[in-house]
Amino acid sequence: MDKKLTTKKKVFVAMSGGVDSSVVAGLMKEAGHDVVGVTMCFSISHPESKKPSCCGVDGIQDAKRAAQILDIPHYVLDFAKDINDHIIDNFTSEYLSGRTPNPCVQCNQHLKFGSLYHKVMGMGADALATGHYGKIEYHEKTRNYQLKKAKDTRKDQSYFLYSMKRETLPRVLFPLGNMTKQEVREQARCFGLDAVAEKPESQDICFVPDGGYQKFLENRLGKEIFQPGPYKNEKGEVVGEHKGIAYYTIGQRERLGIALGKPVYVYKIEKETNTVYVGPESMLYSSGLVASNFNPVSIDVPTQPLDISVRIRYNAPEVSGTLTYLENGRVSVIFQEPQKSVTPGQSVVFYDGDVVLAGATIDEPIQ
Numbered sequence: 001m002d003k004k005l006t007t008k009k010k011v012f013v014a015m016s017g018g019v020d021s022s023v024v025a026g027l028m029k030e031a032g033h034d035v036v037g038v039t040m041c042f043s044i045s046h047p048e049s050k051k052p053s054c055c056g057v058d059g060i061q062d063a064k065r066a067a068q069i070l071d072i073p074h075y076v077l078d079f080a081k082d083i084n085d086h087i088i089d090n091f092t093s094e095y096l097s098g099r100t101p102n103p104c105v106q107c108n109q110h111l112k113f114g115s116l117y118h119k120v121m122g123m124g125a126d127a128l129a130t131g132h133y134g135k136i137e138y139h140e141k142t143r144n145y146q147l148k149k150a151k152d153t154r155k156d157q158s159y160f161l162y163s164m165k166r167e168t169l170p171r172v173l174f175p176l177g178n179m180t181k182q183e184v185r186e187q188a189r190c191f192g193l194d195a196v197a198e199k200p201e202s203q204d205i206c207f208v209p210d211g212g213y214q215k216f217l218e219n220r221l222g223k224e225i226f227q228p229g230p231y232k233n234e235k236g237e238v239v240g241e242h243k244g245i246a247y248y249t250i251g252q253r254e255r256l257g258i259a260l261g262k263p264v265y266v267y268k269i270e271k272e273t274n275t276v277y278v279g280p281e282s283m284l285y286s287s288g289l290v291a292s293n294f295n296p297v298s299i300d301v302p303t304q305p306l307d308i309s310v311r312i313r314y315n316a317p318e319v320s321g322t323l324t325y326l327e328n329g330r331v332s333v334i335f336q337e338p339q340k341s342v343t344p345g346q347s348v349v350f351y352d353g354d355v356v357l358a359g360a361t362i363d364e365p366i367q
Helices: 020-030 059-070 078-096 103-120 167-173 181-190 213-220
Strands: 011-013 036-042 074-078 125-127 134-138 144-148 229-232 236-240 265-270 275-279 285-295 306-311 321-327 333-338 346-354 355-367
Touching: 011 020, 011 074, 011 103, 020 036, 020 059, 020 125, 020 181, 036 103, 059 074, 074 078, 078 213, 103 167, 125 229, 144 167, 333 355
Parallel strands: 011 036, 011 125, 036 074, 229 275
Antiparallel strands: 134 144, 144 355, 229 236, 265 275, 285 333, 285 355, 306 321, 306 346, 321 333, 346 355
């Protein structure tokens, strides 16, 4: 049994209205805890979207219904300012800087395990439970809690959770860490939560409608933010004109609007000169990277180079590399073998087996 669950606790459950968080609320009540459901309201609405949002009006109503079925109190908390200040502003500024942000990582850091965590602790919580697929386990040897991968590797969300502050781990619960998605859906039916048992997954970025992030940026900031500029090849020669750096990401091949007689890929975006560099696939490979905002969620800051497994994007395989702490939250990573499409703005996460050691935000590749 989890060291944190040996006695009855006042557990606040972050309920999005989806099947995962609804089942977490049921599991916490079944375990005998004093359970309170809370839903974060961001004042976001996409009435024409085909996919459910984790934080829209429908989600709030589904969470409220689930709480009624489980017979637990439920509160809706306003975090509209928080998502604008910490997530959406960062999202827009990153794209305008030629970087590719990861808002789910930012949301976990600043909202779920930042603003919400501190809010519920102020309301008397002993713990905050969420429907994330990950694990937090106590390590007897180091006498510290560690963030770990979930049992269901297809649903594992540890990549997005590395930004959690280490001091929050003892009071955060991930009850789904040892369950598969199918088991969660079956458990929902056992709890009488038929309305959410087969609910589809929520959309990837809750504040971006089906039209895509470019349309979102245009609606929020105006078309004038997209300033055309030069495409240049690996020799520095101008080979065309792009529509604005926010339209592109590292590794992109489609929708470039240029025909050079051979496949080319975006391998560098330079904000200072408003230039998008394109070249052959070989230009995408890097021997390493430099990253900032290093967060050692399960370890101390390393004083010596550390051999680790590295993941440079959510759907990328782990690869071997060496991590070196530089200074002021900056780290360098050298890969055992060159890696493709190292993307500034994305997260790099470091593992030792199933333990999430740390993570950081990619600043630049090392060629």
